[in-house]
Amino acid sequence: MKELHTFGWYAAKISPYLPKKAFQPVKSRLFGGMVYLLLTIGGILAVSLLNLHPIWNLLISVMLGFNFASLGFLGHEILHGTVVRKPWLRDALGAMAFWPLCTGPKLWRKWHNVTHHVHTQDEEMDPDAWPSLERLTKSRLLRWVYKIPFPIRAFFAFSSLSVMFTLHSIRMLVYFFKDFRSKNRSVILLQFCLPWATWIGLLLIIGWERWFFAFLLPLFIANFIVMSYISTNHRLNPLVPVNDPLANSLSVTVPKWVDVLHFHFSYHTEHHLFPAMSSKYYPLVKEHIKRMWPERYHEMPMSKALATLWKTPRVYYQQNELIEPRQGHVYGVLGNGLDPDHITYRNVEVVPFSSLEKKPMTMKKAAEKGENNKKDSSS
Template identity: 80%
Template sequence: MREFYTFGWYASKISPHLPKEVFEPVPSRLLGGLIYLIIALSGLLVISLLDLHPLWNFLISVVLGFSFASLGFLGHEILHGTVVRRPWLRDFLGAIAFWPLCTGPKLWRKWHNANHHVHTQHEELDPDAWPGLEKLAKSRLLRWVYRIPFVIRAFFAFSALTFTFTLHSIRMLFYFFKDFEPKNRKIVLWQFLLPWASWIGLLFVIGFSKWLFAFLLPLLIGNFIVMSYISTNHRLNPLVPVNDPLANSLSVTVPKWIDVLHFNFSYHTEHHLFPTMSSKYYPLVKKHLKKMWPDRYHEMPMTKALIALWKTPRVYYQQRELIEPLQGHVYGTLGNGLEPTRIQYRKAEVERELGQSFVSSSFKKVAKHK
């Protein structure tokens, strides 16, 4: 893909073909959130008040984990203003929905809405973008990580999906805290501390054995579900100079019933085109995208996308490719040679082709001995 167009350009082409009601908020989405909230509270009470066999507690934990993730998906939609428009109500409902994942609404809107959406897949400005080779070479920690054999690293990377969202949220708090006006910093801090205080407080009330099933295990499950989507949203796509959703985003496909349970979170390219549109209408947007730009639109089954992530590294080389640094194995990205059903790499000649991209001499020394 050589040409890039802004999300506004695509939106201007599709909008005339959409009915006016798709641009209105959809408060009825809150009904699904209420159901998940009741399920979550009921599960917490059952685990806390009854002495059940660990197997039953585990099964309830799985349900809680799915509920935590789905509330997070709804919180994401709420904080884009697609459910209600009043700012105070939007933030209040968003805070409740994100409470299990311990992310505050002000931080989320700063990190996700104002930065990730505006600068998607820009190496320097997108807080969710993965690094390029030059940034990797400047980081001692990343250089150490990328000396670990690829298969082992891939295993731990997928295992880390169980806590990555929580860890990244904490990192974003420190990253963006100074950007808030002084009067808002206390609010941001309280929105971060209160959920954690409530969950840690629950630990002292019910004890660790029950807390493990009531919160910790559901949090890990919720993280894994949320990050399974987030990991496929952009990590197979190239870094781009223009915020082009058809170049930098991927929509995955899941069974219809999962789309219903997860508030159509799988429609990610559509979301980046119309972030203030309810995901209820994304299937309609997808229909027009596939009709108007079938050669630019990227979609694949969720399982296939996750397998492709497992088989490819997460370091960008010259924006449009991915590289395994020590071996010099270069893979394509979506729109730039990546075939998910047949993932292949080309061998880069480290000294000639990568040259000064390896800022650290340690990389060169290790590569020469391979």
């Protein structure tokens, strides 16, 4: 692995080349949010009040799902303070944008801004990081999951993208709840319950069939769109001891019109360098990164990134590799031997899963033994 630097180190190198306006809030982003909000309200009203053919309801659902996701991307930007700076207005607008995804602004800022951004790809501190082999041996649930054959597990993993953001948000509420002061806990619960109360209330008013098209199916679609980005942000990158965005993050490429409609959410490395900068200026940041550190920067088409995720496991081995525990197949990660165009693996010796119940730390020892075997074979 190359020498690692903090995001502040990179930002200090690039900042002198950026215009001053790049560090100011961009309130005009709210116009796009207003369009999405009006389309969302109109779509829900159309499904709820009109007796449309199911095909039309399905088309409106797809539009609503796209809107839900795009509003989430805007909410992400708003809650980083890159649209408005006043805290009360930031949180109010962020809550509105995240309303379809049922995530409150206080929880999001604690989970995403304060924890994920500060400890990106730190196995212990980043709540979004995937587990290492050592953590796998300590978790009965993970051991059970990884008994499932890899192809089947990959299929269900991709299918779960349609619900994963919602489920992970609920998990983060439970995970961080105790960290909030007592006076703030009621606010956190209120911000979580109000959106759900709204959507459940809609169900009681319009009935199950229309609610499916007005909210549930759009929520599945939005989850899938949002998680398609989030899954590629870091899951092909190594766990790192230093929060280096050029090592631990991946930017994906999508058609320009998609970039505009999704508020440039694809520029994820750039976002981790300048989280308080509007994504409007990330294409400019990208130009400077590729000029100054072309060999460090990771980017690939979204379709290729998703295909690579499908073909590789999600358990870390020695921090800078990925392992399929059942077979002992070890894959590289970005910057450490992973070639998305030609994915290969090497073998290490692992302990059968049946023995993990009695000796949960055996796999760690087996991993070390496999590493020693690798060294012996190369000497």
